[in-house]
Amino acid sequence: MQFAKDSFYIALRERLQSLNPSRTIERNGVSRPAILVAENELPSSAPRSLDAYYIEFGEVVPTKSQGEQPLMCMECFLWYQTQGDSESAIDRGRKLGLLDLDLMAICEPPYARKRNFLVSPSADLGTGIFWSTPVLEAAKERAMVDGSRQIERWARVLLYFYAEVIPQ
Numbered sequence: 353m354q355f356a357k358d359s360f361y362i363a364l365r366e367r368l369q370s371l372n373p374s375r376t377i378e379r380n381g382v383s384r385p386a387i388l389v390a391e392n393e394l395p396s397s398a399p400r401s402l403d404a405y406y407i408e409f410g411e412v413v414p415t416k417s418q419g420e421q422p423l424m425c426m427e428c429f430l431w432y433q434t435q436g437d438s439e440s441a442i443d444r445g446r447k448l449g450l451l452d453l454d455l456m457a458i459c460e461p462p463y464a465r466k467r468n469f470l471v472s473p474s475a476d477l478g479t480g481i482f483w484s485t486p487v488l489e490a491a492k493e494r495a496m497v498d499g500s501r502q503i504e505r506w507a508r509v510l511l512y513f514y515a516e517v518i519p520q
Contacts (some may be wrong), residue, residue: 356511363481368405377401390406400433405451405455410429422514430506430507432505434503445491455488463480480513482512486507
């Protein structure tokens with residue numbers, strides 16, 4: 353399952369870097385594409401970054417399949433927020449729309465090779481992953497402690513992959 357999660361994240365990260373190289377965040381003094389896996393980040397009470405995508409992985413269930421290896425289905429949630437670029441924040445909706453467009457673009461095509469990123473260079477595992485078109489929930493506005501108002505959205509994707517056991 354970890355190989356599918358890693359492959360999904362790396363595919364989206366590389367696509368975001370190619371599509372919109374200016375959509376970056378700073379982490380530990382390093383600039384990188386503005387997409388993160390929440391479970392891989394250091395625990396922190398700091399607020400999440402603006403204009404960045406956070407991937408959270410949910411429930412995993414086998415689908416009805418007839419092969420030896422079951423086809424697995426994992427829920428993936430992508431969360432992002434913005435407060436816009438203007439001081440008055442009146443462009444939040446437009447900025448959220450740009451984040452929506454980037455998300456839809458990096459999810460196409462909806463497949464990638466499954467790779468083992470525990471070795472360098474990464475190794476092709478001989479199968480692929482594929483996913484559904486993102487379903488975007490309604491945008492929600494949040495009032496912040498500092499008085500600012502941000503707008504956020506959750507998107508849901510179903511990720512499909514074959515469970516594999518890799519010999520050590």
